[in-house]
Amino acid sequence: MTKSVVLRNITKKYKMYSKTSEKLLDLISPKGYGEDFYALQDISFEAEQGDVIGIIGVNGSGKSTLSNILSGIIPPTSGEMEINGQAQLIAISSGLNTQLTGRENIELKCLMLGFSKKEIRNLEPEIIEFADIGKFIDQPVKSYSSGMKSRLGFAISVHMDPDILIIDEALSVGDQTFTDKCLAKMNEFKAQGKTIFFISHSIGQMKKFCEKALWIQYGRVKDYGLMKDVMPKxxxxxxxxxxxxKEEQKDLQEKAREHNDEERHNLEDKKPKKTFRNIMAIVIIIVIILFTAVMWMNQ
Structure with a gap:
């Protein structure tokens, strides 16, 4: 089978600052400034064409961060990633400009993906019919309910005919009729051999639709395999x-994060120290000093 997605040691780090000045200090300090938060650490797995994978895990484990990386919305901090084909993320209001109308969002999204005006005219009625939001299609998206945003976002994304579909809680809002329509469309993609990642709190939907499960536990892969093997665990x-x-749940999360940090530090200690950041910090400091000196001499 052809690999559609390959992730090797993907890590996503964010910087957390207590005040704005720390952002500048982080640029010029050789050791960095601010608190590191690792949303994902050392994520590795492979998906083949035709795989339907449910991404499971409790809140705060990094599922949405992973979906954003898979769809190319945000880059990983480190690691290697191969995405073979066009990926589309479907999440509530994802990719929608709330100041534009639903119709204008359809046209904008299609234009960004290289569709001609003729192709957009032909495709637009199908998208509008699938979304089924009535006259709201010509109203600003900021006036939409969560369910209406989800309907429009799903309708646009599936009609782009992506190779890889990433669905992040997009079916958690809206009525059962629309959910059934979405599942039917996803089954069409499944039959065509497209790769689908499905994030949902509905274990019933997961079991019914997905063949594999990727369990993310506080930023790391806890388990990956067939749904029948992973889901019972x-x-x-x-x-x-x-x-x-609530306190015990929080304590469990903190201990897991501390264990992840300890493992990462052990690996970093074995790696050769990088001097690039130190060199850049020195260069920035020298530039600031020279700029200050020039300004003082010109006074």
Whole structure:
């Protein structure tokens, strides 16, 4: 089978600053400034054409961050990634300009993907019919409900005919009729051998639709394999997790993050120290000093 997605040691790091001045200090300090937060660490897996993969995990585990990386919305901090084909993310209001109308969003999205005006005219009625939001199609998206945004976003994305479809909780809003219509469209893609990633809190939908499961636990891959093998383990974890108090759940997350940090530090200690950041910090400091000196001499 042909590989459609390959991720090797993908990490996504964010910087957390307590105040704006720390952003500047982070640029010029050799050791950096601010607190590092790793949303994802060392994520590795492969997906083949025709795979339908459910991404599971409790809130705060990095599922949406992973979906944004897979769709190309945000880049990983480190690691290697191969995406063979066009990927489309479907999430509530993802990619929609709330100041534009629904119709204008359809036209803008199609133009950005290289569709001609003739192709857009032919495709637009199909998208509008699928979204089924009535006269709201000519109203600004900022006036839409979450369900209407989801309908429009789903309708636009599936009619772009992507090779890889990433659905992030887009079916968690809206009525059952629309959900059934979306699932039917996804089954069409499934029959065509497209790769689908499905994120949902509905375990029933997962079991019904997905063949594989990718379990993300606080930024790392906990398990990956056939749905029938992975889901029972996750369901047992959920039962135990729901019995915990809020404090116990928070403590579990903090311990998992601390363990991840410890493993990462151990790996970093084995790597040769990089001097690029130190050199850049020195260059920036020298430029600031020279600029200050020139301004002082010109006074």
């Amino acid at each position: 996750y369901e047992q974890f959920l039962k135990d997790y729901k019995k915990m108090s």
